[in-house]
Amino acid sequence: xxxxxxxxxxxxxKSGTSVKIECRxxxxxxxxxxxxxxxxxxxxxxxxxxxxxxKATYEQGxxxxxxxxxxxxxxLSTLTVTSAHPEDSSFYxxxxxxxxxxxxxxxxxxxxxx
Amino acid sequence: AQKxxxxxxxxxxxxxxxxxxxxxxxxxxxxxxxxxxxxxxSGEMIFLIYxxxxxxxxxxxxxxxxxxxxxxxxxNLVISASQLGDSAMYFCAMRExxxxxxxxxxxxxxxxxxIP
Numbered sequence: 001x002x003x004x005x006x007x008x009x010x011x012x013x014k015s016g017t018s019v020k021i022e023c024r025x026x027x028x029x030x031x032x033x034x035x036x037x038x039x040x041x042x043x044x045x046x047x048x049x050x051x052x053x054x055k056a057t058y059e060q061g062x063x064x065x066x067x068x069x070x071x072x073x074x075x076l077s078t079l080t081v082t083s084a085h086p087e088d089s090s091f092y093x094x095x096x097x098x099x100x101x102x103x104x105x106x107x108x109x110x111x112x113x114x
Numbered sequence: 115a116q117k118x119x120x121x122x123x124x125x126x127x128x129x130x131x132x133x134x135x136x137x138x139x140x141x142x143x144x145x146x147x148x149x150x151x152x153x154x155x156s157g158e159m160i161f162l163i164y165x166x167x168x169x170x171x172x173x174x175x176x177x178x179x180x181x182x183x184x185x186x187x188x189x190n191l192v193i194s195a196s197q198l199g200d201s202a203m204y205f206c207a208m209r210e211x212x213x214x215x216x217x218x219x220x221x222x223x224x225x226x227x228x229i230p
Contacts, residue, residue, distance in 0.1 A: 034218065044159075044205070044220045093159060095218075105151070105159035 003027055004096050006106035013084055013113055020080045021109045023094030029074035030096030035067070038091040038108075050077045084113040117141065118206050118221035125226050127196045134181070135191040135224045137206030143167075147209040148189040149218070150180065154202045162204075165189060196228045 003026040013019050023033055031052050036044040048069050050056040056069035066088075068080040077096075081088055089112050095105040119138045127133035139148065150162040165173045165180045173180045181190040193200055206221040 046218065046220075095159070104161060107156075107158040 004030075004094065004104045004106040006092075006094055006109050008109060009107060010110045011112070013111070015085055015113055016083055018080055018082045019084055019111060020078055021092055021094075021111075023077045023079070023096070023106050025075045025096040025104070028096075030077075031074060032097045033071055033077040034095045034097075035069060035077070035079050036093045036095070038093060044093060047079075081111065084111070086113045089113045117219045118208055120206055120221035120224050122224045123222070125224055127193075127200075127226065127228055129198060129228055129230050130195055132192060132194045133196055133226065135193070135204050135206075135226065137189045137191065137221060139187050139189060139206075139208045141187075141208060141210050143210045145211070148180070148182070149207040149209070150178070150189075150191045151205045151207060151220075152200075152202045153205060153223070159205070163191070193226075198228050198230060201226060201228045 005024045005026055007022045011019055033050045035047045037047050038044050046059050047062045047067060048056045048058045050069050050071040052071045052074050058064045066082055068082060069077065071077040077094060079092060091108050091110055093105055093108045117140050121136055125133060125135065146167045148165045152160045152162055163173050163175045163178045163180050165182045172182050177194045179192045181192055189206060191204065203223045203225050205223045207218050209218045
């Protein structure tokens with residue numbers, strides 16, 4: 001099956017700093033990538049939909065100035081958490097859509113803000 | 115209103131037995147897709163099975179089958195011959211058009227534990 005990677009898998013940062021998470025589709029081109037956030041023992045929450053070459057579409061309640069998304073190529077999307085705070089600590093998962101319905105998920109990034 | 119409802123927060127099943135995980139959905143779209151994903155304790159999401167709203171036959175993938183009842187708006191996942199490695203969180207999800215673009219919404223998940 002298709003492979004989606006995320007880097008880093010874990011990151012610890014200090015409050016007030018920015019963190020960038022990369023999402024790559026390794027063996028297919030993804031015109032659409034999605035960013036999710038998962039709180040402990042809860043479902044995934046869609047943060048934004050990222051289309052290559054255009055601005056991301058953010059879900060209601062998600063601060064676009066805080067969670068910067070860039071989809072620079074058909075294989076790479078990045079999520080930057082700016083001025084991170086402890087409440088931003090979470091598991092961030094990206095996914096990439098390969099064909100009309102298949103969506104493949106990355107392994108996730110555990111962010112801890114101290 | 116919940117778009118995807120999974121009413122079973124936790125389930126137990128004996129190894130080698132079959133288990134059904136419930137999922138109901140709500141949409142006004144005529145064209146939509148339903149997915150099931152498995153999330154082991156490691157956190158990654160694994161795609162299991164897909165059912166399109168216009169597919170007349172229930173989807174099957176190995177030991178996984180999706181019991182699609184369109185009139186009831188349900189898309190239950192059936193796992194046959196459960197294995198210990200099936201212990202994980204299972205999420206039902208729906209793809210629909212929303213505001214001119216497609217989005218996927220997940221249910222709250224069901225934690226399945228397979229007992230030896």
